[in-house]
Amino acid sequence: MDDRxxxxxxxxYREKNITKAAKELFISQPALTHRLQQMEKExxxxxxxxxxxxxxFTPQGEYLVKCAEEMLLTLQKIKENVLNMDDQLTGTLRLGVSNFFTDYKLPGLLRLFKERFPDVEFKVTTGWSSDMAHLxxxxxxxxxxxxxxxxxxDQKELLFKETICIASAQPVDINNLPNIPRIDYHQDRFLKTSVDNWWAENYSQPPLVSIEVDKAETCKKMVVNGLGYAILPSMLLDDAAEIYRYTLKTKDQQPLTRSTWMxxxxDSLKINIVKAFIEFIQNLDLKDVH
Structure with missing residues (x-):
């Protein structure tokens, strides 16, 4: 058995399909089948x-998959430790990034870091915040x-807070909001809970949801085209000056906000590239990153 x-x-194990697995691994189906047969023989x-x-997967196969996760992680750590012995900043930085941060901050952030440390590579996984925390x-x-x-x-840094807004192409009567078409999108659970609680505190009837989409960016485009209002994080609206926005407030008139964390x-600070990246973020004003 080797790392491949x-x-x-x-x-x-993830794909449950030889054709899909071979495609992802950039090998032919016969080659994958042959390697699998060799493992079974071994x-x-x-x-x-x-x-x-x-x-x-058989029970024995399930066990080997569990071992595979441990072996690949061990091998990754060995490679990082070897590279860490050199004073030159090099290696692969593995990042788990929420979808929203990926769309609005990550490309510019990686470009700036790459300009300073050109020998560093990135492996980026994107998805829901809960999944990234689990990774x-x-x-x-x-x-x-x-x-x-x-x-x-463990360690964490508050990067920024943003307000949550009602966004609309036309002025809206906040008191009449339950009767105005709303555009919803798939939100992370913290934002959804905050918005639902705010709504329950202010209205006795449910929102009039007329359109549901999968992404916040799509939702914003629907708003720009006058198809209804939406409740969106303020950062999403930075490039939409024509949109009317109303900040959601709690009962004590405090703005409703959402935090973004790193x-x-x-113990990851022992890895040179991780320490350098974290220090880079700490000394950077993310509001200026686009």
């Missing part, structure tokens, strides 16, 4: 059962950028 074999097991067990609906917990990423106040017990493990 462990990766094959990991990808095949361990004297059947790793998968092949069927019309893909592959199913960090498992040490699958070095640093996680998340939205919302997660109960993270989470990391303290």
């Amino acid at each position: 074999d462990w990766l094959i097991l990991q990808v095949l 361990f004297h067990v059947q790793i998968v059962n092949r069927g019309r609906r893909g592959v199913q 960090l917990y498992k040490h699958d990423v070095h640093i996680a950028f998340v939205k919302g106040d997660y109960n993270w017990q 989470f990391y493990h303290e």
Whole structure:
């Protein structure tokens, strides 16, 4: 077994399909099947059962997949430690980034860091904040950028706060909001809970949701085209000067805000590129990054 074999097991377990796994691994299906047969021969067990609906892992195969995760993580740490012995800043920085931060801050951020440290590479995983926090917990990423106040017990930095706004192409009567068409999008659970609580405090009837989309950016475009109002983070509206916006406020008239955090493990600071990146973020005004 080499590191490529462990990766094959990991990808095949995720895809449950030899064709898809081979495509992701950039190898042919016969080559993947051959490697799988060699692994079964080496361990004297059947790793998968092949069927019309893909592959199913045997109990022995499930165990090997669990070992694959541990082996690949160990190998990654060995590589990082070897590179860390050199004074030159090099290696791969693994980041888990929330979708919103990816769209509005990450490209400019990585460009600035790359200009300063050209030998550093990036492996970026994007998704919901909760998933990114879980990746960090498992040490699958070095640093996680998340939205919302997660109960993270290790090191964290508050990057910025943004207000939550009602956004509309035309002026709206806030008191009549339940009767105005609303555009909703898939939100992280912290933002959804905050908005739902605010609504319950101010209205006795549910919102009139007329359109539901998957992304905040799509939602904004719907608002710009006058198809209804939406409740959006203020940063999303920075490039939409024509949009009317009304900041949501709590009962004591405090603006409703959402926090963006950088989470990391303290022991990751022993890795040169992680320490350099965190210090880079700490000394950077993210409001100026586009």
